Amino acid sequence: MRSAPIVLLLAPALVPTPIGVGPRYHPPPGVHAACLPGALTGAPRVHLELFADRRVVIVPAAIGLRGARFDLGRVTAARCRARVWTTDPTGVVGFAGAGTLGDVFAVWGQALGPARLASFDGAVSVFRNGHRVRGDPRRLPLRDGDELVLEVGGFVQPHRSYRFPP
DSSP, X not given: OOOOOOOOOOOOOOOOOOBOOSGGGSOOOOOOSOOBXXXXXXXXXXXXXEEETTEEEOOOTTTTEESOEEETTEEEEOSEEOSEEOSSTTSEXXXXXXXXXXXXXXXXXXXXXXXXXXXXXXXXXXXXXXXXXOSOGGGOBOOTTOEEEEEESSOOOOOSOOOOOO
């Protein structure tokens, strides 16, 4: 009696992308907007991933926060927050009200445009939930639950989604 052949279906391997070395890949947080008291949790969120020359650019904790208090690298409290903010270096960005990707970079104090991503020059590619988005990246509206990937200087396969922590 012959047995049926066993067929293995393998998922595509996840290839880790290295984090870039040096200050250009580790920009500091900033608060370049009005800062008002407000909750740091319970707001709409997007996940933002940045890549330059096929290396990760860190989105730091405490963007848009003044007087941030940290516990194990995560912001647990702040004196005030801007209209967009981060509480950890994972790329999760909270936002209040309507906003755009340009608002995130303006509050952070980093450059963003069709040919500029933070301190990197070159054509900027933008992906929302794994799909390419054309146009000026500053005008891209923020939508709760979106996975946003920005790339300059090379292609890194964009993620289609992000599992947000509770």
